[in-house]
Amino acid sequence: xxxxxxxxxxxxxxxxxxxxxxxxxxxxxxxxxxxxxxxxxxxxxxxxxxxxxxxxxxxxxxxxxxxxxxxxxxxxxxxxxxxxxxxxxxxxxxxxxxxxxxxxxxxxxxxxxxxxxxxxxxxxxxxxxxxxxxxxxxxxxxxxxxxxxxxxxxxxxxxxxxxxxxxxxxxxxxxxxxxxxxxxxxxxxxxxxxxxxxxxxxxxxxxxxxxxxxxxxxxxxxxxxxxxxxxxxxxxxxxxxxxxxxxxxxxxx
Numbered sequence: 376x377x378x379x380x381x382x383x384x385x386x387x388x389x390x391x392x393x394x395x396x397x398x399x400x401x402x403x404x405x406x407x408x409x410x411x412x413x414x415x416x417x418x419x420x421x422x423x424x425x426x427x428x429x430x431x432x433x434x435x436x437x438x439x440x441x442x443x444x445x446x447x448x449x450x451x452x453x454x455x456x457x458x459x460x461x462x463x464x465x466x467x468x469x470x471x472x473x474x475x476x477x478x479x480x481x482x483x484x485x486x487x488x489x490x491x492x493x494x495x496x497x498x499x500x501x502x503x504x505x506x507x508x509x510x511x512x513x514x515x516x517x518x519x520x521x522x523x524x525x526x527x528x529x530x531x532x533x534x535x536x537x538x539x540x541x542x543x544x545x546x547x548x549x550x551x552x553x554x555x556x557x558x559x560x561x562x563x564x565x566x567x568x569x570x571x572x573x574x575x576x577x578x579x580x581x582x583x584x585x586x587x588x589x590x591x592x593x594x595x596x597x598x599x600x601x602x603x604x605x606x607x608x609x610x611x612x613x614x615x616x617x618x619x620x621x622x623x624x625x626x627x628x
Contacts, residue, residue: 408486501598519595
């Protein structure tokens with residue numbers, strides 16, 4: 376089961392624990408929208424500093440994450456972020472890459488329109504370079520080119536604070552999922568609110584349609600494999616650079 380929660384960093388760990396206790400194998404939290412860059416410089420820097428603190432905390436809790444088998448993945452346009460924050464993100468992602476008991480997706484510097492634009496651009500490049508045939512492009516190929524490739528099917532989105540909009544979040548992936556709206560403000564959201572959402576999802580589940588996907592051609596599969604490898608190598612290079620930079624920091628007497 377995959378649950379999406381509109382969540383700030385301040386309750387990320389608590390929300391993940393609730394979901395793991397309920398047997399939810401994959402959770403995605405919407406931590407920072409690209410639209411947030413339109414806020415004041417001071418507010419944006421405050422949000423980015425909070426992210427730095429939280430990713431540092433995740434890195435410090437490596438032993439616990441490995442024990443729980445949590446795989447961390449950050450989805451979004453990382454090119455919009457400061458280099459030092461990208462390095463922290465890369466370290467958190469790379470150190471948990473082999474964990475497979477549960478997955479935490481953190482949507483950061485993300486909007487659905489940007490995600491789909493990026494996927495379309497990368498597929499167009501693959502066609503231009505003759506690594507992909509235009510006739511191979513299908514809904515299945517586009518979905519596999521999104522940041523959420525290899526994710527479980529999206530079951531439910533939880534929208535808090537009485538908002539009745541999705542804020543440009545996972546519009547493709549959530550096309551046929553259950554959406555739970557609650558008036559509870561996010562700071563006041565508790566395990567009981569989550570249980571209520573799961574209960575309503577269970578009641579609605581029989582009527583929720585599931586799209587039927589066809590298999591990918593061998594050409595498309597290979598092109599997507601190259602795309603996913605390129606994305607991971609981008610993070611791996613920054614993770615290694617970050618750790619090497621730490622080792623070479625001069626010690627002042």
